[in-house]
Amino acid sequence: MISVQTDRLELLHEALKSNCDSIRFGSEFCDVKIPSLQSLKEAYKMTSDEGKSFCYVSPRVSNSNIKKIQEQIKYLAEDLNEIVVNDLGSLKIALQYHSMRIHWGRQLAYVPARCPWNKAPIGTGFIEKWRLKKIMSESSLDLPFMTQYLHSVGVKDLEIDCIVESVLLAKSLVENGFTIHVHLDGVPVTVTRKCHTARFMGEYDPERCSRPCDRRSFVLKQETIGVTLILYGNVVYRAITPDVKMIANLRKIGVTNYIIAMNPMTTLLDRTAINKFIADLGLKV
């Protein structure tokens, strides 16, 4: 299944006309951008009218916005039943509705390979270096106790990044009965509530944020350590270039759900760009 993710109704029109199978609507990282209940209802109606499936995406939530999420989850439980949670408070609320299909968002998993300098060797001596390299390619989702916990609360859908380390991770997760959803946009290296974009653009009040991230992203280069990152909104990403081979490997182990994000960072802003992206990666079999 190919899903297109957006937090803007204007972009949703284009997403719905693309070759995607489903829509993921909402803000994954920024709680200032949590859509209103009205926008959520409208997005759901537009998606239903097009005959595509719908999933609501929620970010990590501050106390100021938790009531908003409570309302939205209540609405979702009435009709829709699918939500991505990136916050334990949202999880608690969603768990009150037994019909809810909950996705474990990528902010709830700790994946050391997201580090921009994750390939740097650590440890001394061949054996220690090898062992630590293996450990650093694992994640919090690898622990059997974590698997038990997720099963105990009924979470079956897990979201991961499209990096080499994810292939091995996905294999064990699929074997443990989880459905895997792979993000193709970039690897989130760090997330803030003190939005770096907003501060850089001279915003002073989160309540009145003009949402410069709807229009711009930035490339950040640190010459001394030789690192290039992308700043989009309140997230710093490491760029990735998903390729046909990696998608084929993921498909081989049973991963069939891929997420395409529509935003200035991915530059996928209309149906033509989305359809080309899908075709180039051979996402549609």
Add this chain to the structure above:
Amino acid sequence: MSSMNGHRRPSLLSPINSLEGAERVVAAGADEVYCEVTIPGLKNLVLYRNALCNIQTYDELDKVVSVCHKEGAKLILVANFPFVSKRFEKQFAIHLSKCIDAGVDGLIVGNLGVLSMIKQLGVNLPLYASTFLCTMNYEAANYLSELGFSRIILERHLSIEEISQIVKSSLAEIEVFIHGGGCSNINGSCYLLHRTLPELLEALTRVEGFNPPCRLHFNVYDGQTGEFLKTTQILDAYVFCSLCRLPELMKIGVSGFKIVDRCLSARYQETMTRIYRQIIDLLEKGEIEAYEDALEAAKDIDMGLSPFFPQTIRKMCCEYQRCYYGPFYHVHRKVREVPG
């Protein structure tokens, strides 16, 4: 907890990485002391703190526990690895058992898988929810409480009003950071902290004062046109001090005040403990004038960050407005635009 003049007395938690540190912070008035202990064989597994920030052996831990208990302070073990995988699960469990046998009084846990492991081990100690669990709302706090945590350490990126609302609605005790290491980013989602690259360490030494990677200078380019915009510390939203905010934090009923930085010297750990102890005690007694005098004096005390030159709160924090729980989109007043 006592209550006087609207100010509620919270526990003061101090960091240590040595027996000397333990002796000094306990003498300076810490109610609780927290430390991590290096896991044998995993000394070089650096996620966000290197092994120099830890107590090195279980023998040393025994002595630290003894020092704390002798003076009536609690010792809290930092067991907040943000992830534990199958590959070192057993090693981690053995490590936990050894630390518990040493007599620690509580565990800081940063992962729900590790929480399940601890429950299976039958551990009967107070559990503190680490900032790696990113608690930012009362629903999350109550969920963690239901799962067995008795104290929730809140994420730094909250306003005092939000902290107050969480304290009122939470079933568990609430702890907040008050000094040192006020991350620009959300702790549990930050992967900038692996300090293994020599180039990174070299770059960090060029930044004055505090040195996490988010304080580095970056060349900023427009993502769409590629146009160079400026060189700046664009990721720097780093805060450090909350001395001026203590009256509000005490009024709202926070249970724990945490001083950060296990990696710094015992001198820093002791100095900051002494300063905050004095201020908390004055507020508790309602001695507002004495508090104001002590506050001004504290700003000019060398924090002990460097053995070579003094760094005061006024110079390192006040001038840059690096205040905990201030405005979110605040741009630091003094930010150098190009690398020195």
